[in-house]
Amino acid sequence: MASRYLKLLTKPLNDENPITVQVLGICSALAVTVQLKPAIVMALSVTIVTGFSNLIIASIRNTIPPRIRIIVQLVVIATLVILVDQVLKAYMYDVSKKLSVFVGLIITNCILMGRLEAFAMANKPWDSFIDGIGNGIGYGMILIILGFFRELLGSGTLFGYRVIPESLYAAGYINNGLMILPPMALITVGVIIWIQRSINRKLIEK
Amino acid sequence: MDVQKNSYTFIYSTIIVVIVATLLTIAAVSLQPAQEKNVEVEKKQNILASLHIPSTPKNAEELYSRYITGTKVVNEAGEIVSGVDAFTLNMREDLKLPRNKRHLAIYEARKGDSAFIVIPLYGKGLWGPIWGYISFLRDTSVGNDQPEFNTVYGAVFDHKGETPGLGAEINQPWFQKPFMGKKIFNDKGQFVSIEVVKGGGTQNEPNKVDAISGGTITSKGLQAMLDTCLSVYQNYFKQPK
Numbered sequence: 001m002a003s004r005y006l007k008l009l010t011k012p013l014n015d016e017n018p019i020t021v022q023v024l025g026i027c028s029a030l031a032v033t034v035q036l037k038p039a040i041v042m043a044l045s046v047t048i049v050t051g052f053s054n055l056i057i058a059s060i061r062n063t064i065p066p067r068i069r070i071i072v073q074l075v076v077i078a079t080l081v082i083l084v085d086q087v088l089k090a091y092m093y094d095v096s097k098k099l100s101v102f103v104g105l106i107i108t109n110c111i112l113m114g115r116l117e118a119f120a121m122a123n124k125p126w127d128s129f130i131d132g133i134g135n136g137i138g139y140g141m142i143l144i145i146l147g148f149f150r151e152l153l154g155s156g157t158l159f160g161y162r163v164i165p166e167s168l169y170a171a172g173y174i175n176n177g178l179m180i181l182p183p184m185a186l187i188t189v190g191v192i193i194w195i196q197r198s199i200n201r202k203l204i205e206k
Numbered sequence: 207m208d209v210q211k212n213s214y215t216f217i218y219s220t221i222i223v224v225i226v227a228t229l230l231t232i233a234a235v236s237l238q239p240a241q242e243k244n245v246e247v248e249k250k251q252n253i254l255a256s257l258h259i260p261s262t263p264k265n266a267e268e269l270y271s272r273y274i275t276g277t278k279v280v281n282e283a284g285e286i287v288s289g290v291d292a293f294t295l296n297m298r299e300d301l302k303l304p305r306n307k308r309h310l311a312i313y314e315a316r317k318g319d320s321a322f323i324v325i326p327l328y329g330k331g332l333w334g335p336i337w338g339y340i341s342f343l344r345d346t347s348v349g350n351d352q353p354e355f356n357t358v359y360g361a362v363f364d365h366k367g368e369t370p371g372l373g374a375e376i377n378q379p380w381f382q383k384p385f386m387g388k389k390i391f392n393d394k395g396q397f398v399s400i401e402v403v404k405g406g407g408t409q410n411e412p413n414k415v416d417a418i419s420g421g422t423i424t425s426k427g428l429q430a431m432l433d434t435c436l437s438v439y440q441n442y443f444k445q446p447k
Contacts, residue, residue: 062209063209065210181370
């Protein structure tokens with residue numbers, strides 16, 4: 001029993017990672033990872049939304065009229081996203097400003113619809129909830145790795161605190177401005193995929 | 207129950223919509239005061255920042271009431287307009303009015319022995335709105351034909367979505383700092399605004415600051431914003447206090 005849940009939770013972290021294996025949710029992964037803090041908040045928001053939308057849809061899956069199921073799924077996702085957005089605006093205003101439109105765009109994040117259609121419509125609520133949380137963490141993990149390297153190399157800070165010592169700058173080191181821009185984020189995602197595949201050989205296509 | 211039936215689909219969607227609408231309304235109404243407070247505190251922090259007073263969201267209210275001594279609204283002729291609150295004035299809507307009908311907000315501040323005024327700015331960047339606050343040091347030693355408010359003490363700018371690394375740099379200290387000490391009137395007392403140009407001005411040109419390479423449209427927008435928002439204050443600045 002427990003191992004089944006563990007499998008649901010850990011599969012999206014590696015073998016079925018939404019970003020590096022399924023290549024979903026790339027847009028927001030590139031946009032919000034300039035700094036670590038928004039990346040973490042985005043990761044948490046998406047995890048909450050995937051978990052609870054999976055839970056809600058799985059609980060009502062037998063009552064949803066098949067012809068409007070996509071609409072019902074979207075309504076559930078949109079409601080949760082708006083709630084997250086409103087809470088962020090009220091209690092984490094500075095972060096909410098940095099995430100700006102991307103919280104709203106969680107609605108169109110392919111990971112959500114994908115999990116609802118592929119998993120929550122056919123599985124029990126609790127399994128679906130775990131699956132949603134797992135996928136949220138799988139997505140968030142990549143976001144945090146990206147945010148870490150982009151902020152460190154692009155701005156020389158972590159969580160806004162300077163970590164690269166002044167003496168290094170005095171010796172001629174400069175921040176890599178390219179890291180701040182989205183193209184470098186895409187290249188970093190590529191590097192992560194490369195590293196993951198060189199470790200996890202079964203992901204390599206024949 | 208037959209989930210394929212049309213009537214079921216209609217009833218189902220109606221119920222879902224009602225539940226969702228109720229939920230969202232409750233959330234929006236209950237969180238609104240906290241959200242409005244955040245916007246207000248941010249504005250106060252910006253006004254304080256233009257006076258070089260660092261603040262955090264926690265102490266902004268207290269510092270604001272300590273340093274800002276009053277607010278007022280004037281018209282283009284420099285006369286006081288009553289019945290309009292400077293703090294809640296909607297600049298975006300107000301900028302659409304003809305010059306002589308505009309409401310001009312002024313924040314008066316005192317820091318040590320010096321008196322200042324802060325003026326709000328609002329304009330267009332490349333991708334969306336840009337805004338800011340600019341403060342002027344009051345100089346009472348000038349001659350009668352010269353305006354008392356001429357020298358910029360500090361400026362802060364912000365933007366909704368300018369290009370990161372280029373136009374978005376307007377909210378960075380390296381861009382804002384050179385505004386300090388600039389003059390918006392020339393020797394003859396004529397309004398010249400502040401120009402944002404490549405390389406900034408020389409010593410003899412105290413109304414020019416350095417623009418952002420690669421952020422030309424944002425720089426130009428900022429210059430236009432300064433011109434539109436400050437030129438209407440000319441009469442107020444020039445009139446004897």
